[in-house]
Amino acid sequence: MEYDNHEHTWRRPSSLKLEQTTCHTTPRRSTTIAVVVLGLAVLSCLLGYCVLSESLPYESKTLRLVIILFRHGARTPVNSYKSDPFKNYQWPDGLGSLTNAGKLQLYELGKKYRNYYANFIPEEYYEKDIYIKSSDKSRCLMSAYTFLAGLYPPSERQLWHPEIPWQPIPVHSLPKHLDDIVAQTKPCKVWKSMYQELLDEKNADPKFAELFDYLSKHTNQSMRSVLDVDFLYSTLLAQQDAGLKLPDWTRNVFPNKMRTPFMLSLALLSYNKTLQRLKVGLTKVDSQK
Ligand SMILES: *[C@@H]1O[C@H](CO)[C@@H](O)[C@H](O)[C@H]1NC(C)=O
Numbered sequence: 001m002e003y004d005n006h007e008h009t010w011r012r013p014s015s016l017k018l019e020q021t022t023c024h025t026t027p028r029r030s031t032t033i034a035v036v037v038l039g040l041a042v043l044s045c046l047l048g049y050c051v052l053s054e055s056l057p058y059e060s061k062t063l064r065l066v067i068i069l070f071r072h073g074a075r076t077p078v079n080s081y082k083s084d085p086f087k088n089y090q091w092p093d094g095l096g097s098l099t100n101a102g103k104l105q106l107y108e109l110g111k112k113y114r115n116y117y118a119n120f121i122p123e124e125y126y127e128k129d130i131y132i133k134s135s136d137k138s139r140c141l142m143s144a145y146t147f148l149a150g151l152y153p154p155s156e157r158q159l160w161h162p163e164i165p166w167q168p169i170p171v172h173s174l175p176k177h178l179d180d181i182v183a184q185t186k187p188c189k190v191w192k193s194m195y196q197e198l199l200d201e202k203n204a205d206p207k208f209a210e211l212f213d214y215l216s217k218h219t220n221q222s223m224r225s226v227l228d229v230d231f232l233y234s235t236l237l238a239q240q241d242a243g244l245k246l247p248d249w250t251r252n253v254f255p256n257k258m259r260t261p262f263m264l265s266l267a268l269l270s271y272n273k274t275l276q277r278l279k280v281g282l283t284k285v286d287s288q289k
């Protein structure tokens, strides 16, 4: 998949030109897993053979494997900006933490998958049926756990405490510097230099100049990169979600005018075929095992 700059959306490229790169490449044709952004929890259900409920939109009635990718739930802001009126706001759980609303989102998502795959995922948790991977970020691990609380409410037999309708289910993760599967935070020099090149190119796009000026003026700090806009957008969104009243100047640009550079910043991580192969290559290989 490629990010279309004009349409602001993902599309399939018309030609597949494969290249050899040094960090890691996918051995075979791969197009499916492309939109892997930061902070994912990955869940894969490995089950034998099962008949789906009639309502599923597939022609084939044989489902063997389900891979579910999702991000963490709503969180508090990770950082602040110079003129931020909430710079000293005391977030009860600290910066960058999963909020109760975020926990509920993932719990509900787990319940949704439980219903959707009711005939595929056995009611009782059994270790060999499912393997859950998360990045090593606390909010991602916590999201995975709350998702699992929704997916696997304990059966009567598995209930181990009369007052706790929850059962422990393992979530696996690699430390940040080794993670080449989920958050892809393991350093990769080739990827990094290509990413930087693209980032510089996009930041110099005259269409963002006016927005960059406006944001720099009002935040009282340099806002000259789509990455800066990405961080600011996430901060404003988290503050708004928490019911805080954003400063008046944000009304002209948030969320609408900031959305395009924000999305572009996320898209740049796996912007074209080469970056995708370097970044999500192993996710694909790993999930084929
Ligand atoms: C902007 O930054 C300057 C220099 O750091 C400071 O003097 C000024 O008070 C700041 N303005 C706002 C609105 O934060």
Ligand SMILES: *[C@@H]1O[C@H](CO)[C@@H](O)[C@H](O)[C@H]1NC(C)=O
Pocket: 194, 195, 197, 198, 272, 273, 274, 275
């Ligand atoms: C992807 O972008 C990088 C950086 O601009 C470039 O070096 C690389 O050749 C591009 N790959 C493709 C397939 O366009």
